[in-house]
Amino acid sequence: MSILLAFVFSALTAQAMPTIGDTANYNFTFNGEVGQLTQTITAYNATNGVYTVTAITTMNGQTRTEQREETDLLTDDQVATVLTNCTQYGGTLMDVMVPAGTFSTCKVTQTEGANTQDIYFAKDVAFGFVQVNSVQDGQKVDVQ
Numbered sequence: 001m002s003i004l005l006a007f008v009f010s011a012l013t014a015q016a017m018p019t020i021g022d023t024a025n026y027n028f029t030f031n032g033e034v035g036q037l038t039q040t041i042t043a044y045n046a047t048n049g050v051y052t053v054t055a056i057t058t059m060n061g062q063t064r065t066e067q068r069e070e071t072d073l074l075t076d077d078q079v080a081t082v083l084t085n086c087t088q089y090g091g092t093l094m095d096v097m098v099p100a101g102t103f104s105t106c107k108v109t110q111t112e113g114a115n116t117q118d119i120y121f122a123k124d125v126a127f128g129f130v131q132v133n134s135v136q137d138g139q140k141v142d143v144q
Contacts, residue, residue, distance in 0.1 A: 018051065018073045020044055022126040027099055028143040035059030037143065039127060042067070074121075074128030082106050082121045096120050096131055098144040103130045114138075 023040040036058045043052035051070045056063060086093050086106035096105045103122040110117045120131040132143045 018075065018126070024126040025100075026143045028141060030059070030141050031139055033059060041073070041126075076123065079121050079123050079128040082108070083123060091121075094120075096122075098130050100125075100130065100144075105130060 018041055020041050020043060023038065026037045026039075028035050028037055038056045040054050041051050042054045044050070045052075049071055051073055052067055053070050053073075054065065054067050056065050058064075082089060082091070083093075083104070083106050086108075089106070089108060091106040091108040094105055094107055096103055096107075103120075103125070105120040105122045107118055107120050110119070115134070115136045117132065117134040117136075119129050121128055122130045130144065132141070134141050
């Protein structure tokens with residue numbers, strides 16, 4: 001499924017781009033521990049198509065800030081295409097309630113070995129998703 005999803009995103013032609021200043025705030029649980037994550041697009045290098053994303057994670061009273069480079073951030077057009085073709089991509093259309101509100105989403109499940117990830121894509125939100133539930137190497141992570 002992850003190969004299909006990667007193909008879907010790489011095959012789409014993007015007309016709209018993520019914007020510097022786009023910010024998403026998430027609550028998460030990691031093996032029962034609660035935390036917060038804020039991601040913000042802080043820069044874009046048009047020469048090489050690389051975005052700089054600053055992520056601030058707070059958990060158990062400790063805050064960690066990191067910057068990473070991203071080249072494949074979802075565009076509004078890509079998310080709209082996923083929502084329009086959700087069932088063709090093996091997804092399920094559903095409304096999901098998260099702390100930011102209720103969203104019409106396309107839930108896509110990726111499985112690789114014992115690892116699974118449910119991604120809930122939604123339009124008009126920074127980074128293109130409102131919820132992710134995953135189990136990676138026995139570690140459970142839920143992000144909303």
